[in-house]
Amino acid sequence: MRFLSCLSTLAVAFAAVPAHAAGEKAPDAAPADAPAPPPIVSVTKHKGVFGGQAVAYTATTGETYLKDKDGKPLAAIFATAYVRDGADPKSRPVTFLYNGGPGSGSLWLHMGAFGPKRVVLPDAQDDGAPPYPVVDNPESLLDVTDIVFIDPVGTGFARAIGKKEAKDYWGVSADAKSIAEFIRTWLNDNGRWSSPKYIGGESYGTTRSVALINELEGQYNDVAINGIILVSAILDFGAPAEVPGNEMPYILNVPSMATTAWYHRKIANPPATVAEIAAQARAFAIGPYAAALLKGNALTAEERASVRTELARLTGLSEQFVDNANLRVSPGRFYKELLRDRGLAIGRLDTRYTGVDYDRAGETPDNDPSFYGIDAAYTTAINSYLRDDLKLKIDRDYVTIGGVRDWDWKLAGQRGRDGEVYVNVAPYLSKALRENSGLKVFVGQGWYDFATPFFGAEYAMNRPGFDPARIQFHYYDAGHMMYVRPEDLRKLSADVRAFIRSR
Template sequence: MRFPLCPAAVALAFAVQPVLAADEKKSDAAESAPEKDVPPPVVSVTKHKGMFGGQAVSYTATTGETYLKDKDGKPLAAIFATSYVKDGGDPKTRPITFLYNGGPGSGSLWLHMGAFGPKRVVLPDAKDDGAPPYPIVDNPESLLDVTDIVFIDPVGTGFAHALGKKDPKDYWGVSADAKSIAEFIRIWLNENGRWNSPKYIGGESYGTTRSVALINELESSYNDVAVNGIILISTILDFAAPAEVQGNEMPYVLNLPSMATTALYHHKIANPPATPAEIAQQARDFAIGPYAAALLKGNALAGEERARVRAELARLTGLSEQFVDNANLRVTPGRFYKELLRDRGLTIGRLDTRYTGVDYDRAGEEPDNDPSFYAIDGAYTAAINSYLRDDLKLKMERDYVTIGGVRGWDWKLQGQGGRDGEVYVNVAPYLSRAMRENSGLRVFVGQGWYDFATPFFGAEYAMNRPGFDPARIQFHYYDAGHMMYVRPEDLAKLSSDIRSFIRGR
């Protein structure tokens, strides 16, 4: 049975509708409004002048936070960045370069204060940095004569952090990290009117992995950000090949040339060649020939063949035949760091094997620590904090996270499922695809002869696969390690090489 509504009820129904609508609007506004505990971004803008690459440049430095937001405009995370933009530059012809470091979990202070920023910290070459004060000087090797530069700190590094209740782990993964940096770059291009500028991206160490994951985010959709060049410094793209697990023979092949250059540097090779390049080539030839064949034969290797391989391996590594025999012709990097100079009571570095350290005793299996890292970390930490707060007038209460603030990194690649997604992390196919689909994309690769964190032969191997165009890949080598710019001569060479790379577009 149907009951007609009385006039009072009809009036009440119409009166309630506007109230409900108003309540819904309030709810929508509350969801889209910034959380109460999220302050506005901290930003500082200053003007400067300097001499870079022999040219006088006036530029604007902008340092501070950029908020990443959800579709409703709610801030989720703050990316921290410092940009240097030439005053009066033509956005149609003036390149812009986005740089970051690696880790994952490292701030951009190393490239910023060591290589390409307008100021740099001075360190004694291959020696302990000691205690402050550390000299912070003008850096004529900065690239500001040929490109504007943006140094980026991803979430969990530097001053970058998640906002409100957002979990920072949502940004801690190969693909998630690359997405966040791609979003930042799009925001920066929007705010600075630089969509049609020549563009370069680049990083060091894991930053090279980030660069290649990033190019996949920038150029693999219809809303592309086309890139002119990728700068890879101390490169690692394939994490499976060098994985130190029993049964994987590739690490021994890829590490051998770095062992040979290191042995040459420390005068452990009899009748040595004149240059690292020469011993590196000898080691490459042996590694992919007799040595690889010997490793693949496993227990079937015996007799005279084993003796020949053992003798040449000992010669190239500077270790005794007895030691390499005891190691079954498979010397791990950690053992090499400890054994090479054991007779001198010294260990060698991992990031840069030119550096030496003294352990608690000489009897250990591996070094107590990496002398090439503890020899520089104090100086860089002091330099970035002093420079940002004093020179660039940044008012920031947070601590600058240099490295180590990120945990539980997700190594799975987006779209890569099944067993491959669990065990074989290799972003190199992203790069080969990007090169095939962007004929203007070129790649710069800079490697140190004495780097064991990202050995040069590993970088060569990753980009010598089918699908790459070798004519658009430049390899450059330096007489230092992972952070080759700590050596003044190699800072100048690295700067010159990249300057030429950018000019050659």
């Protein structure tokens, strides 16, 4: 379930986590009952051109306290809000964005996709060493919406305060409750209750979005939402769980294996487009392949041979390898085997990326080249930008990723032992669609993403109770963080901009 302990990744109001182990107190920390200092906040004025429009805006970056019933701070959420100057708050949309992990700060969407500035990655598949240019981002959405990038407790500069512990916020439902409280506080403080509202995230941030809408709309004092933006979606954690006896991961991964093999030219007589190979793989995966896996030992030799041949063709692997794997190729083996003849392993977050392992004969890669190829640039960019451009004065380390542990995967009210809990927030989304006729959903998936495969996202939202007419799927020629590819950054920006404008 910790499928994104290395990211966002793959997808956006105010505090901090210490440099020592998350959840522990620094040796010289103030007593738990000591009064909290005022929130750290910086406000600056800026101008930019976004979506072809000149926009003057105010950036507010810093902490927002979550408080108990007596007004005592319990936690500080960290956020950066960009609000267009002079706009009508009743008609101007506001979008709340965050990344995933769980445990990732919002730097990826902030500095890579939708913020007013972005970090420029080198053309090579390795970000190398600094400097990393931070430039104007004309693809930011500030022409159509105000944006609030949120770092939950344990990420970025967000932290627990006083007697509260960070781990109290580390769970699917607890995390969603804290972000819902932050959003309500932000709406109160900024007079934005009448604004059209969007929430969105990347990777585990999509899980958070759906758990969050349950917190925002699942009670009588609703915060009604106009749209949800899901970038690299993962809603159902049970279907892709790699545990003995579960056949669904193999079915859901075949289309991503096929698109990856197509990209690396490992398919004989390939179709002209990646969409075509994806369509072939979907039909095979949900048809003959699923039937073969479900038959188990009842599968005939002739059926096995037919499925083995097509599976090998679509994945770019040898029939012998597929047969040795009993028709069930795990992602880790696929990353290592596909380009073994070239001495390369492929990435997980983005299978276009390749790396050279210490042991080329090993079964799984040493690391994910699609993550270590970008992480330094983003970490450098967010620290430099917040402190220099936005004038934030703070003496804590920004927790890029990995700031949380022992995540509670049980949903509120869910029973059972940890190892027996089936985590699936998709029913929250179908319920929200049924009970809010104005709600619509944007789903963006990369063809080359194995952290959150596109067929898994389609499967989760193709169940009874969903209204397909209000769910938009968009696909990109990259991986988990499709915006690292400039062409797909432009496409993603245009697609989300059109989604917001179409309300």
